[in-house]
Amino acid sequence: MFRKTKLRLVSLYTFVFFIILSVLGLSVYFYMDRKSYSTNDDRLLLKADSLIKNNGTPVPEETERESERRVSYLYWDKKGGIIKSDPPNVFSQKDLRNLMPKKTTEHLRTQSIDGHFYRILTINGNKINKLSMKKVTAIELVYNIDPEVTILKNLLEMIGLGSAGGLILSYFAGLFLASKSLVPIQKSWEKQSQFVADASHELRTPLSVIQTHLELLFRHPANTIEQESVTIYKSLSEVKRVNKLVEDLLTLARTDSNEQLIISQWFALDEMLQLIVEQFEPIAEMKEINIEERIERDLQYFGDKDRLHQLLVILVDNAIKYTAxxxxxxxxxxxxANLIQIIIKDTGVGIPERDLPHIFDRFYRSNKSRTRAEGGTGLGLSIAKWIVEAHHGHINVESKLNEGTKFTIKLP
Structure with missing residues (x-):
């Protein structure tokens, strides 16, 4: 099911990574290209200023060495003929024809001759008084840039090879990231599918019971309501159960969609707990269970009163339900200190150790003690945990089989 999605993610990641690597590589190339030309141009311009100041006579820099590349000077007349070169006989006649300036205005250009590359600066001869009398119309400063061109070509080849290798690496990186990004989606999908399956299973049973009892009513259409009261009561009980299940499912669905369900206000937490104890006392007396309370007085809390009431009812109801x-x-x-601590403890059947990590899972039931016969939906503890976490609190459970269960809630 996720195969097409994975392929799309891999393609997207590969394309993005490849573009990023290519852009970075080309950025390095163009930077180096501009930097190398800029350095050479600065040197030529410096030489040109020195040439003009010395009336056309080249002055070698003190820092120059014999082994270094030198700037060559070509002096041209207005007919395109070479007057002289410095150093002399550096270029052949064929090379000189290619080096002839196309215009006498000052400009920089790059010239390729027989596989060699030169950076050329043209100076108007009128800028040099003494030479202008000798009919020099243009002076060219020629600098060999073969090493720079070679480096740039090698760099471009390396970038091309790097891009090809980057494409392969991008594919594997995209495959890795796509696999990682799909893990939570797959888990969420599996969890949702399991949730839908469990919800369907939970709804199927009461609906089947309701259908069966309604069909029984049609078998005796002449009977009075009093005669069919047991059947009607059973159907009504199942309707209430379905209603409770749907309400719990709706609550959990809203929590999954991050819908705001918490409305906080100040209220007396001790009074709410006392009210819950009073509500459950008759049920506890019927089962001959003793309710022991230790509730600190004057406890004001800022939270959702209705949700916290729901939380405590779930835990107290479970405690009484599973206590003999x-x-x-x-x-x-x-x-x-800075926490409100609530403990709900019972001496009931307890929870097997293997079940403790899963008791907050939706629809999870312990095989023996937590059965459908008790009338629960299997969603109560999931809702309880959500309520605690929505209040930025923590809920913990400790239990031993046949010894009892203890829920500890800490609310900031």
Whole structure:
């Protein structure tokens, strides 16, 4: 399923990396090209200024060595004939014909002659008084740039080879990045697919029960509501269960889409906990379970009151649900430094160690203790964890089989 997406990502990454490498390589080439010509041009212009100041007589620099490349001077008349060259006989007659200036105005150009490259600066002879009397119309300063051209050609070849190698490296880099980027997408897709499958499975059972009981009603159309009250009650119970499941699914769907579901306000946390204890006391008495409370007074908290109420109801309901008669459920709330710490502890059936890492997963049920017969949807603890994390808190669970479970919530 993700194969086409992966191929597109690989192609995109490869193209982007290749373009980046090529642009960087060409940038280096053009920089070196401009730098080398700029250095040579500066030298020619410096020589030209010295030539003009000395009335056409070249003055060698003190720093020049015999082994260094020298600037050659060519003096031309108005008919295009060579008057003299300095040093003499540097160029052949054939070379001189190619070096003849096309215009006498001052300009720089690059000339290629028999595989050799020269940088040439032309000076108008009128700038030099003594020579202008001898009919010198132009002076050319010629500088051999074969080493620079060779370096630039080698650099361009290296960039070409580097781009070819970069294309291969870009492909493997694109393949690696595409594989890495698809991992969370694949995990998310698998998680979503599993979630949809589990939700469909959870909905199928109550819907089948409702359908069955409604079909039973049609078998005895003459019966009164009182006679069919058991069947109607069972159908209504399943409808309530479906409604609760859909509500939980909607909550989790909104959390996945990052929709704002937390509305914070100041409220008395201790009063809310006390109210929850009072609500569950009759249920606990029916099961002969003792509820022990240690709630610190005057605890003000800034958070979503309804969501935190939902969180605590989920945990207290689970604690009572999975605690046998004669057991105990403890509800503790205290202010610990900069944290509000809430502990829900029971002496119930506990959770097997292998199940502890998964109890906050959606639709996860322990094989023995957490069954559909208890009436849960398998989403309560997932919602509980989301509520805690939405308040930037932390929830932790400790449990031993047949000894009990302890949930610890820390809210900043």
């Amino acid at each position: 008669s004669g057991g105990k459920v403890s509800i503790i709330c205290m202010n610990a």
